[in-house]
Amino acid sequence: MELDWGYFRELFGGLFRHDDGVGERRAYLSSERPTAAEHLVELEALRKREQIPAGGYVEDDEQLWRIMKLYGLSRVSDLLIEGFCTQGEPPTEFSATGERAGIRGGVTGGVKSDELAVHTEFFSGIGLTPFDHAEAFSPFHHEIFTVVQDPSATSVTVEEVLWPGFWFGDLLFSRAGVRVRAPQHLIDATAATTSTLYFTYCREPRRTDDLSHGWGSNSQWRTCFSRFYSDEEGLHLNWDGEVDIAVDPPEPRAGWSEDEMEPLHQRRELLLHRCLVSNPLPADESDRYPYGDRLSFTSAEWPLRPESFVAMSNTK
Template structure:
């Protein structure tokens, strides 16, 4: 995968990613399906013109953005830490079920990892329930953000808190 163009810059506060950059990428179709990547629900995002989004601050009324926890994504010398405060480490296979969920209710691990890395689905086939996922409880630490993941790039972090 190659970054072709930066559409808007990202914003970092030290190691903490505050706002992701918007980029145009080029990749073989077996890695990224252009239609899926540009039309699937974009998670951890309040609003994006002409695209469905999902954010924890949706549906809580006028002050919802100010009363919702901030999702923390970091990059440091150890690697990338996606949604640091998530309760379930999805680097392990199989991860522990989310509180109150049975193992049968859990989405496939590779789809959960895809959502944390890209904030959306990028690969075909698009799951029928793609707009009804809950990646906010998951966390993932990586040594590199290569797609698809290499097993050695996944890092198990024993406790995020």
């Protein structure tokens, strides 16, 4: 395989060898920036959404290796984000030790500006395009980090953009982190900041879940990057997913019975926010499988409007 898919794995490992403060991390990433930019050019085919072969990509498809290679770069991003997000005060119903490993932001979490600058400089410098989408809250574009619970509010609004998101062409590489103001019936502060964050390698001490978890030290790097696109036809969540949940009822996931399926509104909420944002949280909220679902729609609002859903095939 001509594509050097292991480079970003090596870059990730290098962050642990250059971990003596923000200055050392900045110097290390700065020295790697030209090489990282060259490797990102190898992935140009991912910048636009394509029709996927029926049955998905097989091991000798170079597109599959590109998707796995981009996953390695996303791990670098998650690790740096984890470094500049500071832990907030845990909600009162959690123990001080973080029993659920879910205490992450609450309503008081903050961001270390020097660590944030390292992240922004590196990803801007290798060819990704930063954005904040500050004009309106969009769960497609925004990761909720903190919530100001406001019973007088009638909608969800962005109070502050805490870190930028990044585009790779039409492909959403990472969302912008935000503090929002919201009524509890739309965004519950505890649920939105402590429930499991899916499609994410790490946000310690918040519990996260991605498809690399539970695999060995080599196998985990064959994880595919989860592709979320925005283009002229709409917004496309988890484009490689097998089951279109714009349709009600959707086809059952392969190997799953109807009794095993979560409620459709929760599947849509989880795929859109990458976590659950409504209380009460279901007992199995940390054991969901959103990776098989996909959803296309025309407007990134919360709550979603069913009339904005677009049933769309992702296969050739």
